[in-house]
Amino acid sequence: MRKGMSHSARSAMFAPLDQIGRAEAVTSRLVDAITLGLLADSEQLPSEAELAAQFGVSTVTVREALVALRQQGLVETRRGRGGGSFVKTPANPSAASWRERLRTVSLSELRDVGDHYLAIAGAAAKLAAERSSPEDIERLELATEDIRTATGAEASRAERQFHLEVAAAAQSPRLTREEVQLQSERGGLLWLPLEPHGTRENAYAEHRAIAAAIAQGDGELARKLTEEHILEAIDRLADVHLDLLAP
């Protein structure tokens, strides 16, 4: 059985790209899909023609992207009958390929993703404060505790789960879908397990504060704390990005 996230996250992964002809964008999408586990190890990618159609780009662009993926060791090509491109899930997806992703994304793109994420997550936090029931709050508190104990890829998942729960507690299918979409593309970068150890404690404290504001029904505070939380995540990412670019 193939593993995957929700149906909508999978669709978001293969939705048409905004700009035609950018091999980088196709590469990014496929790198994300592979390192997030949306495509399983040894899974065969759709044909070049199918990928081109789905992304809304030319097959030449798709071929360029596949070359890049082969170079990164994320895909292998087999010829002949039953041939095609097959996924090679990296053993340690977090470290290597995320650094590559962070290196190639631009600072302006990072800021833009942050703006989008902030708008969605902030609004969701405010609505969650207004609409949460005790059961919703209990789930949020469980998600918060997970953040305290998790490390590495688990920490990344715990962060994503928390924000997903907030969007669901806001009683908004649209905001929840936006949250899922953002998490499955660039937004996933926000919750990279890049810590030095200190950041783990900070993340926990920040989430506790957000959950508390929601439990108290203080929508403005919940939104403010969420926005600050995301801005800090973006700043951290920006620092790492610049470090990776340094000669």
Add this chain to the structure above:
Amino acid sequence: MNDTPSAGSEVVEQVSALVEDVFGRLKPVLAGAEGLLAASADATAEDLTRLRPQVFEVLGGLVVGAGFISAPNTLADQEFGFEWWTETGDAEPAQLVISLDPDSENFLDYTRQSWFTVPRDTGRRHINGPYVDYLCTDEYTLTFTVPVQRDGAFAGVVGADIYVREVERLLAPKLRALGGRAALVNAQGRVIVSNNARQATGSLVREVDVPAWWSAGAEPVTTESGAHLRRCGDSPIALVRSER
């Protein structure tokens, strides 16, 4: 507002009938799941596929998703079991595939969701919602679940999903006919569907302490402020009515 006790009765009966219809449809799946688990202590994920004919029968009309979800370590070959199918509008239902690998970055723990925990903890059937079902439908949903037993222990749930907007379409006409403010709410006081914008779907009714009323037995009552509360049959859904 039409104040006679019978005025709300049509709505109450319509809701009750809807609820019993859905739970009735789940009975063959429940029997199939319990039979399957009773017959073999080593039931595997593959064995669950034998439930498909019964699951497919549940789909259709209001029901957009249905299936069996096992409790952890019920199956012999994997920790979690998920045999769930959804209506697609095409001829064939589609299987829902989620990440069942706890180590995966995309694993979402369904054992924290109320549609799972309430049948587990109470041994009774439950209707969860309205809620955003991000594991499955990605829509505002009502999920009906019934506990499955094996050797007297909780082994999972069989369930069915219904979109809130479809329930609204069905119930709105009779609610509007009631006049005044009328809302169908769950045990937390969250509005499933109402006849006024003030009590929007998804909002919490705060003028009445609905959770307290449920805990106290959910008997029909008229509050000091003039609100009428009535449970709809044997369901965790209640009709709340008040003046404008």
